[in-house]
Amino acid sequence: MLGNVLAADEAAAFRLAHHLIDTGTDPEDVLLRLIAPVQATIGELWARNRVSVADEHVASHINARLTVVCAAAEPPPRRPDRLVVVACPDGEWHTMPSRLLAETLRLRGFSVHFLGASVPAAHLTSYLQQHEPAAVLLSISLAVRLPSAHRSVMAARRAGVPVLCGGLGFGGTARWADRLGADAWAADAAGAAAALEDWPPPPADRAGLDHLVDEEYDRLVKETPDLVNRALSVLDQRFRPMRGYTRSQREATVEDLGHIAAFLATAVYVDDQALFAGFVDWLADLLTARHVPPVSVDLVLEHLQEALDDSPRTARMVAAGRAVLQGRL
Template identity: 55%
Template sequence: MTAPTTGVGLAAAWSRYLHCLAEADEYAAVEVATRLLDDGLPAERVLLDLVAPAQAEVGDRWARNEWSVAQEHAATHISERVVAAVAAYAGPRPTRGRVVVACMDGEWHALPPRLVAEVLRLRGWQVTFLGASVPAAHLVSYLHRHDAHAVALACALPMRLPHAHRMIEACRRSDVPVVVGGRGFGADGRWARRLGVAWAPDAPSAADLVADERTLRRTPPAELSHLADDEYASLVKRRGELVDSALADLRERAPATRDYTPAQLDSTVSDLGYIVDFLAAALYVDDDTLFTEFVDWLVDILANRGVPAPAVGLTLTHYAEALRDSPRAARLLDAGRKVVAAR
């Protein structure tokens, strides 16, 4: 747990706010935030030093299996209501051009980009927030109807990077500069650079970048020549086949999985699919760390839910055998197995 360090009063408020989220007390959570505003704390600081770190803690509690998905969703909904209350309290009026903020297609973590949208609004931009999972075609259609100074796109999961790249290119064909953010591009923005797009590590940085149009448009070309080997496209085509065969193999090698409940079986199939999706994303950007970091995270998540690390190793071994004719995929899977073996 990491509390804000901007003042004793804010740290105490953060503890109260977390308690409100734990108790699903929306009204008390809004009161914590508005009291800080009444005390003179700027709205941007309330968003970034109260709501944002609390939401990160919510995610950590889910990862540690301390909170259920339902509790995480309830807390997120409350934080969204708090953001709306803070925005209404501040009541900024636009003095600058339009910025469109959206999540990548298939990306459902909408609160972080909502915080970016509100920081931009507080800094005078006219902001259109399109929310979660916006199809590229719909975003481009919107850009054709409304003159936008820039588009800010969010991605929380690296497995969405191939989709993110297509969305970025679609925006550029509309001659609208793009800035991206979120953990999906790497903690240091390494995969944004691979895709040739401007990256911001946080909301204030995104606002600064949007204001600097010259820097926003001055981005290097994407570095994706490795895609010529067709491994990525081949893996995507085989996704369903790979997941089905991995499930059958797991049932054979780990008999306990045969007695899984429908919910456990659904979770297992999802995890098998995530492994393929992260493998595909790592192939797309040609970076082993994307896959090994995911494997390390997945082992932790499953261990907190009673699934031993060797179960992940079995699946990686199965995929390695199935993809033995794909040298880059084989290299990634071998790196992932080394991560599991080291646990």
């Protein structure tokens, strides 16, 4: 399947999926043990600079269409009391994980309303009030969407609907989902389906976001454009390869600076140094695969540390990111 997708051979991929289902393979296995791993591998190949963004888009399109093959399989009878809504919070455009989740739940007999990408919180509240599902399942692929996910969780609470969160953006544990006020977290689609079999979960104590009273997050978001511009100036002055960058390379650098600022703000939002440190580690790997030395990231973080030294939580996040880079410099 991976070879078919990488070759953009949609017809061959469809033939394989149809063959597997026609010869007795459970459609859920095709979804979660074939399509999902192929999608994850494509993402890893992109990170290692082995495939282009265009290649990744083609592969994602084929995999999304392959879910239709599995969705066409005969599911168990629907139960009205098992209506759930699956959505991505505002700004989250990676729908493949949530689509795989929606089809897995349908195959298990749930009635699923799939809202897709980037659903504004106000619209989510209205939809949930109108349809009164048993649960809303929120999926994010990037941790930078956690503030938006928090707004979606609050929207669900206003509608009186329990929330189950999942996706790579929530990390490998329930801690960020708990902090945002979600009722439950699942590591994958099978885990989400299992959680819904014993729903709703009992109330649990949550850490909450009381730290936001210091307004460091709001300040950082407000100052991000200026911070990015000044960081670009720092690179122009202190990172010699920048002098030979093409226009597209400079645009990519500005995009990376925006990602650094966004992930830093998200770490401040949930008050978790590990979030920013993990992103810096990932970014260093990504840039190394593209022959950009990690010192470029450290120069940016040094600038941020100096510019934000009067914001103690933010400064701790930046320091955690710089610590990750020390073994690479």
